[in-house]
Amino acid sequence: MARRVVNGSAIRLVNRSAILELVRDEGRVSRADIARRLKMSLPAVMRIVEDLQREDLLKECGPAKSTGGRRGQLLGFNGEAYAVIGIDLGGSKMFGVVADLCGAVQHALYREHERGSQDTYERLCAFITQLLQKPRPKGQKVRGIGIGVPGVTVTPAGIVRWSPALNWRDFPLQDKLAQRFALPVFVENDVNLAALGEWSFGAGRGTHSMVCLAIGTGIGAGIIVEGTVLGGAHFSAGEVGYLLPSTSFLGKPAPGFGHLESLASGSGVETRARAVLSAAGRGAQATTMTSRATFEAARQGEAWAKAVVDETADYLALAIATSRRCSIRKSSLSAAAWRLQPICSFRAFKHRSQASSSLCPISSSRPLVSVRPRWVQSCSCSRGQLNIWP
Numbered sequence: 001m002a003r004r005v006v007n008g009s010a011i012r013l014v015n016r017s018a019i020l021e022l023v024r025d026e027g028r029v030s031r032a033d034i035a036r037r038l039k040m041s042l043p044a045v046m047r048i049v050e051d052l053q054r055e056d057l058l059k060e061c062g063p064a065k066s067t068g069g070r071r072g073q074l075l076g077f078n079g080e081a082y083a084v085i086g087i088d089l090g091g092s093k094m095f096g097v098v099a100d101l102c103g104a105v106q107h108a109l110y111r112e113h114e115r116g117s118q119d120t121y122e123r124l125c126a127f128i129t130q131l132l133q134k135p136r137p138k139g140q141k142v143r144g145i146g147i148g149v150p151g152v153t154v155t156p157a158g159i160v161r162w163s164p165a166l167n168w169r170d171f172p173l174q175d176k177l178a179q180r181f182a183l184p185v186f187v188e189n190d191v192n193l194a195a196l197g198e199w200s201f202g203a204g205r206g207t208h209s210m211v212c213l214a215i216g217t218g219i220g221a222g223i224i225v226e227g228t229v230l231g232g233a234h235f236s237a238g239e240v241g242y243l244l245p246s247t248s249f250l251g252k253p254a255p256g257f258g259h260l261e262s263l264a265s266g267s268g269v270e271t272r273a274r275a276v277l278s279a280a281g282r283g284a285q286a287t288t289m290t291s292r293a294t295f296e297a298a299r300q301g302e303a304w305a306k307a308v309v310d311e312t313a314d315y316l317a318l319a320i321a322t323s324r325r326c327s328i329r330k331s332s333l334s335a336a337a338w339r340l341q342p343i344c345s346f347r348a349f350k351h352r353s354q355a356s357s358s359l360c361p362i363s364s365s366r367p368l369v370s371v372r373p374r375w376v377q378s379c380s381c382s383r384g385q386l387n388i389w390p
Contacts, residue, residue, distance in 0.1 A: 015040060016048050023058060024077040024102075030064040032072055049075065056081040057101075077102070082143040085131050088190055089124060089149050091115050091165025091217030091267075096131050100140070103201070107134040115217065120166055121173075125180060132181070144183055148190030149173065150218055152236045158187030161235065164256040165217045190214070191238055192229050195222025211323045213240070215316070219261040221323065240319045241265065264315035266291040269308060276304050 018038055023029055031049055035042040052058040061076040079102030087096040092115045098107040109131055113123050128145065136142075151163025158174020160166070174187040195204070195212035204210040204224065212222040221238040223230040230237045242258030244250065249259045262268050269291040277286035297305035 012048070015044065016052070019045065019048055020052065020057065020077070023075055024079070028061050028074040028076050030072045030074055032064075034075075079103075080137065081140065083136050083140050084143050085128060085145040087124070087128070087131075087145070087147045089147055089166070090190070091150055094124065094127050096127060098131050098134050098136065101143070106136060107131065109134075115165065118167075120168075121171075121176070125177070128177070128181065142183060144186065145177060145181065146186045146188075146193070147173070147177070148193040149187060150190050150216070150220065152234070152239065153187060153189045153192075154235050155188055155231065156186075158185065160187070189220065189222070189231075189235070189238065191220035191222040192231070193222070195224050195238075196229055199224050199227075211238075213316075213320065213323075215265055217265060217267050218257055219265045219316075219319070221319075223323075240323070243319055243322065245315050245318060260315060260319060264312045264319075269294055269312055272311070273305070273308050276308060280304065 015038070019034055022034060022037065029037075031045050032042065034040070034049070035045045038045075049058060053060075056078055058075050059078040060073045062074055064072045064074050080100050082101050083098050083106065084101065085096065085098060087094060092112060094109075094111045094113060096109045097105045099105045109127065111123075111127055113120060124147075132142065149160050149163060150165045151168070152161040153159070153163075154161050158172070160168045160171040160173050162169055163171075174185050177187075178185045191212060191214045194214055195210065198204045198212050199207065199210055204212070208227060209225045211224075214220050214222070219241040221240045223238050232238075239258065241261030242254060243260045245260050245263060252259070254262070257265070257267070263272065270289065273289045273291070273294040274286040277283070277289060294305050294308055298309040
């Protein structure tokens, strides 16, 4: 087994990140307090703080409380000094923001695009250009661009190995964008980034391990284990869309979307809804049916739509139950998943019990998904108020 050696530069980077995180979370803290709480030497803290001040990432915010000797200075996080561009690149839409390092959103932009279009990259570049041209506070510099991509993404190289939603294979997105915009660029799987955001600031805050399940054009999961995003040996640990919904799928190839997401994603719901309507002789309605319209029809009590939604919940519950049996402690759901959450919660526990003899025996006393009554109209999460399945 190859031995890993950590050099001084790597340790310094870890300490630098720890100091930034502590100051950001605490608001104001002295150098002595940083050294005490992080168990670092005061000279080491002072050297790193000096570097961070030169970069405008930390600033002095006034004198600390006197402890009998010379009063030190309190340090604060200077998140307003820089802006970052963040983009969620979906299979049929782009959502981007300009935000400062404190997370305050200064501008937001949304665009739809044709699924699998050959010019998606050029449209992305035009989208980034629009965000860069948005007005910012005087003197605020753009520190970098972060992009979440649906599909298997190799990090830290930022190569999109395979994205059926975008029809990209081995696409060096990070290098191409860095050359084009002359800025640092970070490319990761979109749901991994969503999981990291929820773990840091949202539904997963305070947990050690969690799963974030996202439903869009496809289905993906971001997995955090003991505070680290789990990418897996082939960067596809969270590709739950390729799970087999039943034994009938054994031996069947899945050259594009996986079997589970072909049934239970937004596009899968749309496909199944159209098939049901066509079989019922309602071809005209089938041609214009969407997943959103299917859910609305289910809310109105139409039997065919309720059957599609119930079946979707069963498919998703199988994925949730599988994750639950693998000892992940908590989950966070995308907006689409929240609408199915009350149904999936009950079915997940049912499937988990039925599968307990064949799946990993390790479990936790905490539920993967909190069970909410079906009459609950909204829930609070880091994305704000989201309507869920009534």
